[in-house]
Amino acid sequence: MGVYDGAFVGSWAVGAGVVTRWQLRHDFERVAHDVYVARGVRLDAVGRAMAAVHWTKGSGVLVGLSAAAMLGSKWIDDELPAEIAVPTYRRPPDWISCRQARIAEHEQCFVEDFPVTTPKRTAFDLARHLPLQRAVPALDALCRTTGLTPRDVLGFAAEHPGERGCAQVRQVMPLVDTGAESPPESLTRLLIVRSGLPAPTTQIVVRHSDGGFFARLDMGWPEWRVGIEYDGAQHWTDPTQRTKDIDRSAILADYGWQIIRVGANLLYRRPHILLDRVHHALAARGVLLNT
Template identity: 55%
Template sequence: MGEIGEVFPGSWAVRAGVVSAWELRKDFERVLPDVYVRKGIRLDARGRAQAVAHWVKGTGILVGFSAAAMHGTQWLDDKPAEIALSTRARPPRHVLVYRDAIPADEVCGVGGFRCTTPARTAFDLARRLDFGEAVEVVDALCNATRLTTADIERLAERHPRARGATSLRRVLPYIDGGAESIQETRTRLLLRQAGLPAPETQIRIHGPDGMTLARLDMGWRKWRVAVEYDGAHHWTDRDQRAWDIDRSAVLESLGWTLIRVSAALLTHRPRTITTRALDALRRHGADL
């Protein structure tokens, strides 16, 4: 008989239980050496992070994507599990192992597992990922934890000679924790790289009574120009579509111009988005 970690869907909580070898073979499958889950369970990024922590029997520190997942970052399910160890170890498939000395005050506990703090996690990811991916993941981490670029900059000051510092400095000006999806981040990054001013995110529009009439993905309050990424349901759901039409009419009555972005536009015609945004800003008085 042996003790295993059993991962349950929903909360992804890990519970210890004692099962027989027969039950282990019949009802569970191995995801890492000495780590098992019930058959049929698909581990998300958080579950894989917990699995790799069990693999090293608590001796490591979850870092990078795994630490981000433990902090609640979304859209990481296609990323590898990552852990830092003080000794050499041959990693299993789809696990990245780093030998890194992480200061104690840059480590925290989440759900009984040790992982890097949000600031240290962002610091690591921004230094080693490609620019676009770094902005996407750190945006999502900041959204999940309310981490700010100032928090990351303060930590970076402690490690001025860290590898990848140049990449970090390039990424930080583009980080905005207001992004609520990867597509919103990509849309905002497209606007920034086209030379447009940095848009404000999650803009609340209030009526005369002070009630919120709308919350816009991003835009420029000064010129009353907004840009919104619409997922598939905005185009296929009749009720959502009707609501969007009414909402657009309200915004137009308040002097706003709303630029709608779809997956097709963002993927195949990005210049159309930037041209429309630039034209709208100029019409509203921006000197660009």
């Protein structure tokens, strides 16, 4: 990474002859003590994480959502503070969340020469520190991108029985599913499972009568041919996409599938309506449900 691509340590760049002191004052913006970015550059979650390491002069280890971002997780809010652990506490700028902790060497790895907690340690920390509604989407994404399984993380927790929050890890990890492809899909599944309805299968492949691939559903119950599709804004506002969705739904209906379509309004403002629709759809297919 070049000095102009992201954050860098000003004194190191000047010492290496990459920039002059005049350039540092006029062409760059200081975001923390001795840490600079080019003027007008807006750091994303990964950029903030890297800048936080520069602020510690390499002595910190990225943890939590910053570690997840470095490990390749998607959907992490760029405006959230970078999270870093340091052996000796120092007061951070307001865009860094700093905790005093020593991360064992075997629980660290390096991404582009930046120290981060290993996938297992990162998942363990997310599960015990985040509230459920934030933890499950974050863990779905992390496990999906790293290949971790809930069993891996539960095993890690069993090896750390004295650490705070282990009980929460045991509650959260069974709710994780790597099939989710976005936070709303994770939250839709979480809503259904916590309501007491049968847990849906994710990423269901629907095939034509000749065995050829036709569609992949976000989640549902293939044994009863009830599916759930989360539609982002483009599904409602793009006429071409909307036409494709209508045609696809018609063919799925011909194959015996009942599809429940979910949008942001239904998920976040009228979740009870969504649950009613799922309940009625499953009941109509003969599924015995608790009432």
